[in-house]
Amino acid sequence: MFVKALRVGLGQLIIFIDFITRPGKKQRPAEAQAKVNTAAKDLTLYQFHACPFCVKTRRTLRRLNVPVALRDAKNNEQDRKALLEQGGKIKVPCLRIEENGQTTWMYESKVIIDYLDKRFAAA
Helix, strand or coil, rough: HHHHHHHHHHHHCCCCCCCCCCCCCCCHHHHHHHHHHHHHCCEEEECCCCCHHHHHHHHHHHCCCCCEEEEECCCCCHHHHHHHHCCCCCCEEEEEEECEEEEEEEEEHHHHHHHHHHHHCCC
């Protein structure tokens, strides 16, 4: 019970620190942002709200101003099931990428952040 309380408390602390230190969104011309928004429609991030690696990934999404659909793989049974059945494992963060009729499930925050930086930083 103590460990669970400690974990919940640390999770809330992580969320609070993220909130007060949140990066600003990248500013783009409206046309460029519209292209980013269109490209982001094919991305979905499966995550746990208080997971530090998920927070790190969400901060990158905010910094790059990429509006990605978020799925709660901890509290939403359908999202958890989709992550397991389609992605192969319940591990977060996981970015689901739909391109050219193919679906890719990308795990590991560092890999996801590198992908997002390469795809959207110059946009």
